[in-house]
Amino acid sequence: MSEARITWIGGPVLRARMTGSFSVYEAVSVGPRRLLGEVIQLKGEELVAQVYEDTTGLEPGDAVAGSGRALSVKLGPGLLGGIFDGLLRPLTGTDDFQIQAGLGSGAAGRFRFVPQANAGATLETGAILGAVAAAREQLILVPPGVAGRLEWLAAEGEYGEDEVIARLVGENGKTHEVAMRHPWPVRTPRPVRARLPASAPMITGQRILDTLFPVARGGRAALPGGFGTGKTVLQEALAKWCDADVIVYVGCGERGNEMAEVLDEFPQLEDPRTGRPLAERTVIIANTSNMPVAAREASIYTAISVAEYFRDQGLHVALMADSTSRWAEALREVSGRLGELPGEAGYPAYLSSRLAEFYERAARVTTLGGKEGSVTIIGAVSPPAGDFSEPVTLHTKRYVRCFWALDRQRAQARFYPAIHPLLSYSADADALAEWWKHSGGNPDWITQRQRVLSLLEQQAHLERMARIVGRDALPAQQQLKLLCADLVNDGFLRQSSFSKVDRYCSPGRQAAMISVLLAFMDRAEAAVQSGVAPARIAELPVVRQLQRLGEEYGEGDLRKLSQLPHQLDYEFDSLHTVAANVR
Amino acid sequence: MFADLLLEGAVTRIEGPLLFAKRAARVGLNSAVEVVGNDGGTRLGRIAALDEQSMVIEVLQSTTGLDLAGTRVRLRPEPLLFGVGPNLLGRIFDSVGRPIDGGPPVSARARMRIEGLAINPSWRALPRDFIETGVSTIDLLNSLVRGQKLPLFSAGGLPHDRLATQIAQRARLRGGKSEEFAVVFAGMGVPHDTAEQFRRAMESSGALGHTVLFLNLADEPGMQRLLTPRYALTAAEYLAFVEGRHVLVVLTDMTNYCEALREVSASHGEIPGRKGYPGYMYSDLAALYERAGCIRGRPGTLTQLPILTMPGDDIGHPIPDLTGYITEGQIVLDRELDRKGIYPPIKVLPSLSRLMDSGIGEGYTDADHPALAHQLFAAYARAMRVRTLASVMGEQGLPDADRKFLEFGARFEEQFVNQAASRTLEESMQSGWDVLRGLPHNELARLSDAQIRKHLEEPAHA
Numbered sequence A: 001m002s003e004a005r006i007t008w009i010g011g012p013v014l015r016a017r018m019t020g021s022f023s024v025y026e027a028v029s030v031g032p033r034r035l036l037g038e039v040i041q042l043k044g045e046e047l048v049a050q051v052y053e054d055t056t057g058l059e060p061g062d063a064v065a066g067s068g069r070a071l072s073v074k075l076g077p078g079l080l081g082g083i084f085d086g087l088l089r090p091l092t093g094t095d096d097f098q099i100q101a102g103l104g105s106g107a108a109g110r111f112r113f114v115p116q117a118n119a120g121a122t123l124e125t126g127a128i129l130g131a132v133a134a135a136r137e138q139l140i141l142v143p144p145g146v147a148g149r150l151e152w153l154a155a156e157g158e159y160g161e162d163e164v165i166a167r168l169v170g171e172n173g174k175t176h177e178v179a180m181r182h183p184w185p186v187r188t189p190r191p192v193r194a195r196l197p198a199s200a201p202m203i204t205g206q207r208i209l210d211t212l213f214p215v216a217r218g219g220r221a222a223l224p225g226g227f228g229t230g231k232t233v234l235q236e237a238l239a240k241w242c243d244a245d246v247i248v249y250v251g252c253g254e255r256g257n258e259m260a261e262v263l264d265e266f267p268q269l270e271d272p273r274t275g276r277p278l279a280e281r282t283v284i285i286a287n288t289s290n291m292p293v294a295a296r297e298a299s300i301y302t303a304i305s306v307a308e309y310f311r312d313q314g315l316h317v318a319l320m321a322d323s324t325s326r327w328a329e330a331l332r333e334v335s336g337r338l339g340e341l342p343g344e345a346g347y348p349a350y351l352s353s354r355l356a357e358f359y360e361r362a363a364r365v366t367t368l369g370g371k372e373g374s375v376t377i378i379g380a381v382s383p384p385a386g387d388f389s390e391p392v393t394l395h396t397k398r399y400v401r402c403f404w405a406l407d408r409q410r411a412q413a414r415f416y417p418a419i420h421p422l423l424s425y426s427a428d429a430d431a432l433a434e435w436w437k438h439s440g441g442n443p444d445w446i447t448q449r450q451r452v453l454s455l456l457e458q459q460a461h462l463e464r465m466a467r468i469v470g471r472d473a474l475p476a477q478q479q480l481k482l483l484c485a486d487l488v489n490d491g492f493l494r495q496s497s498f499s500k501v502d503r504y505c506s507p508g509r510q511a512a513m514i515s516v517l518l519a520f521m522d523r524a525e526a527a528v529q530s531g532v533a534p535a536r537i538a539e540l541p542v543v544r545q546l547q548r549l550g551e552e553y554g555e556g557d558l559r560k561l562s563q564l565p566h567q568l569d570y571e572f573d574s575l576h577t578v579a580a581n582v583r
Numbered sequence B: 001m002f003a004d005l006l007l008e009g010a011v012t013r014i015e016g017p018l019l020f021a022k023r024a025a026r027v028g029l030n031s032a033v034e035v036v037g038n039d040g041g042t043r044l045g046r047i048a049a050l051d052e053q054s055m056v057i058e059v060l061q062s063t064t065g066l067d068l069a070g071t072r073v074r075l076r077p078e079p080l081l082f083g084v085g086p087n088l089l090g091r092i093f094d095s096v097g098r099p100i101d102g103g104p105p106v107s108a109r110a111r112m113r114i115e116g117l118a119i120n121p122s123w124r125a126l127p128r129d130f131i132e133t134g135v136s137t138i139d140l141l142n143s144l145v146r147g148q149k150l151p152l153f154s155a156g157g158l159p160h161d162r163l164a165t166q167i168a169q170r171a172r173l174r175g176g177k178s179e180e181f182a183v184v185f186a187g188m189g190v191p192h193d194t195a196e197q198f199r200r201a202m203e204s205s206g207a208l209g210h211t212v213l214f215l216n217l218a219d220e221p222g223m224q225r226l227l228t229p230r231y232a233l234t235a236a237e238y239l240a241f242v243e244g245r246h247v248l249v250v251l252t253d254m255t256n257y258c259e260a261l262r263e264v265s266a267s268h269g270e271i272p273g274r275k276g277y278p279g280y281m282y283s284d285l286a287a288l289y290e291r292a293g294c295i296r297g298r299p300g301t302l303t304q305l306p307i308l309t310m311p312g313d314d315i316g317h318p319i320p321d322l323t324g325y326i327t328e329g330q331i332v333l334d335r336e337l338d339r340k341g342i343y344p345p346i347k348v349l350p351s352l353s354r355l356m357d358s359g360i361g362e363g364y365t366d367a368d369h370p371a372l373a374h375q376l377f378a379a380y381a382r383a384m385r386v387r388t389l390a391s392v393m394g395e396q397g398l399p400d401a402d403r404k405f406l407e408f409g410a411r412f413e414e415q416f417v418n419q420a421a422s423r424t425l426e427e428s429m430q431s432g433w434d435v436l437r438g439l440p441h442n443e444l445a446r447l448s449d450a451q452i453r454k455h456l457e458e459p460a461h462a
């Protein structure tokens, strides 16, 4: 391997004189503690590298050893259920509660390999070699860059992740040895056979998302909001309850306690669909705000590579990135250190293309092995002072299909999730209407959605009017609209992630809830038309139930919920009777 | 290992806080340096960059009075360390960890890096232990838990010091024996009397023996202000994670700290970010704030109560903004409430405690605590909207229900936010239910029928 000697060092950046050749983005190991770094520039005799760990103690003359390979992580069956730093080095199993520089890449795990291919067969890239029986079954595939005749396949048994379990001979006669895990250069997207259009939603269990602003499997969503508006809680809620097969959660420049929370909760919570602990389907990548900035930049690529690895097994993967703004800031810091010309708000000119490249890695695909898989990206954005006109939010908006804008005012009234229904959108909604019709069990989904959105739009308009003339001066129909809009907000859009009853809402319950609310609207409109005062409707006992619909009718109360329209009819009927009697 | 060496005549250039010197001996990046001037004064510094011939020393105290010929440089074989031990308690230090109370040097049991090391997130335990501060708007609405970092966002002239002192005095009362407790106070650019008041308050509550003070006074150069919280947090980490105490760290005023950061960044010729603050201010602040927490298997905790004054009373200013993005909530003080004579003048709506949800409710405080808190927030938010409305079109134009909310708003501020004496959590909850009374029950969407019956109807009938 090539070597270089440090000639200059300052902070996480070093220059070194090369003997032998290096390439840009090559991983290097630096100094006696073998700190991990990456080459970022080559100029004549000299290389510039950034180091992903604390450089304290390094000095000129220290060695920089090349690895011959771009910055890579090892992808294999040992990832699920683990917590790793931004370079996929395990954070568990250390004896010190503080992170010391020179964290190892972790010992290989041992897994039971069950062969599923026959020696002699010709295998394409992505073909199945076998499976491992871990907490959940995972496939071992022919990795990218490898294909050919399967000369030898290990017998069923326990192997280390790096042990050779298959030998293939390629067309050019080259022999490839394959282990259960393989290195992957994080900045390179993993190959697929074809990209597919959106066809099914990723069900999140959050009413405002699934019903109003759905994200498709393989879709891309941004979650912008000022501090404390609920990005992390929502990302965690999605990580818990969405119907993906695998969750990759990357805490990029955020809080250590939030990672601890995920670690604490996920093993205790059950996946509502499989009954297994949520931890088993989750990979956590934690590069908290106090960990080295350069590694923060890499962590996003590490996370998406891990997500693609599971996608290639024919799984639906959701990637939660909290927060992409911290990643962009890391980009800015590294760029500044390289003396690059700063653009808007100091970000490098390539910010936009980096964001595009990242979101482009989300997709529903046909894998090389011919299966359907997907990676859905949900990226939190933390705009300075909550101002959505700053560069990261603006550029992100160009590349995502769903925009879930968090609103400070809602958050301050503790109305969660604080997604603003008028500032948010989903470009996937129309494509998903078919799914709701044929597979989702709610053919009316698209019309219901439209009704709710237009009601909320009218609410904003009417509230502006009410501010001028007073609410009481509005015509009865319009007063009723405001009442209905309040009910939709309180009874449907509000959903606390901390409520055991309401933190997850199945598509069936969502449909039942929206139906009863719309039925109320219909009956109420008819009543007002026939002369009933909106104030009388507001006093109906059922209104109080609709207000607290999410809280009072959990997943186990669907039967009770289906009775509610009868109660509603009864109350409206008696309203007319009373009205008639009075007359 | 590198040697402990004294270099003479090695300095070739001095530029603001930076000293350029010949690399006449082996030394590693970030090593501690003592720069001794002709005047005999010693200044702390560290190696900021190295090449084959030379080194750049960042002097962390004033370089005034240094010259090329007479400046000697002592290279230490290690980064900046602070000698810590149990006798820290009851002591007063200057901004760089030297005793200024006339007492003997601290006999160090360990020497720890002032920069600290990042806590491995997989070693963190979730903060869950409720601290009763006696302040209703905190205990009931924005609960503080051990291991949390919860700043006070204040402004010039508001009683943040009084509030912080009150919290520091009370926080030791709940749970645990008193010797398990410690308070670390780091004053950055604060006037002497602020520090003195705090010291006296601790003394009068008998906690001085459990208190450590680090003082960077207003007239000291900005540079070493950056070191003060690092020394203080190193002491706190020792007391919490080695000695197993529950440590509360008061950091005041973080705005002065950030100003110093801006000044130093400018003197390094760095490209300024928003409002002139360096682009790395987020990471720099995070390196301080993230030192709070609880560690699995260790009895101690480190809670932070940073105080900052919002420049121009603007919560969107980079200092409060970046702080809010790092800390686990914020308590916002408000000039208008203060003018109305309400103490503590806590502006409830923009205040938040993010760790509250894991420390309150069934099994922690009271089963109805979360619902009551949410109902108060929702009702007060509505009251504030109505208040704005009323200021435009007058109270007469308001529907009945709105007028009730308007009255609630006033009641909430005068009876609930405002408090003459400390309250227990139970008293705070009672006050919360009391102010809610009078609102139409069908507008209380955050409370269940059972909660309304139990807390709002029965006592009224009684």
Ligand SMILES: Nc1ncnc2c1ncn2[C@@H]1O[C@H](COP(=O)(O)OP(=O)(O)OP(=O)(O)O)[C@@H](O)[C@H]1O
Binding pocket: A225, A226, A227, A228, A229, A230, A231, A232, A233, A234, A237, A254, A382, A416, A417, A418, A495, A496, A497, A498, B324, B325, B326, B352, B353, B354, B355, B357
């Ligand atoms: N969906 C929700 N259900 C219940 N509570 C919520 C919800 N969303 C947010 N909250 C409350 O708001 C607080 C702040 O939310 P969160 O930590 O997610 O904000 P954030 O947008 O991630 O902020 P930052 O950018 O500073 O990280 C939470 O601690 C919680 O109390």
Ligand SMILES: [Mg+2]
Binding pocket: A231, A232, A233, A254, A322
């Ligand atoms: Mg967050």
